[in-house]
Amino acid sequence: MTLLYLNSNMMGAGEPELGKLLLNLFLKKLAASDVRVDLVGCVNSGIFLTTEPGEALESLKALQAKGARIATCGTCLDHYGLRAKLLIGEVGAMDQTVAVMAMADKIIRP
Secondary structure, three states, rough: EEEEEEOOOOOOOOOOOHHHHHHHHHHHHHHHOOOOOOEEEEEEHHHHHHOOHHHHHHHHEEEEOOOEEEEEHHHHHHOOOHHHOOOEEEEHHHHHHHHHHHHHHEEOOO
């Protein structure tokens, strides 16, 4: 099983605008590739990818159409007050994150 672990709405730790651009490009290329993703887990600021319209959301929809499950951290959604604004997938829990990470054959973390 392959997990795409998105713990930020950016790629890298530099300038935020560049980081968001890089992550959008990464997700777009991943969605267009033959790489199989079974589960996308969004935590921390990665939850903005599933709660805000945009390029990243469109790429996640493409991954979902190819069979990926999308799970967004419930604790994170509650922290930011965004549970009602979830646009794709399901609300996940930390015990699920622990179990998935422990059994995943591959974890992709951009």
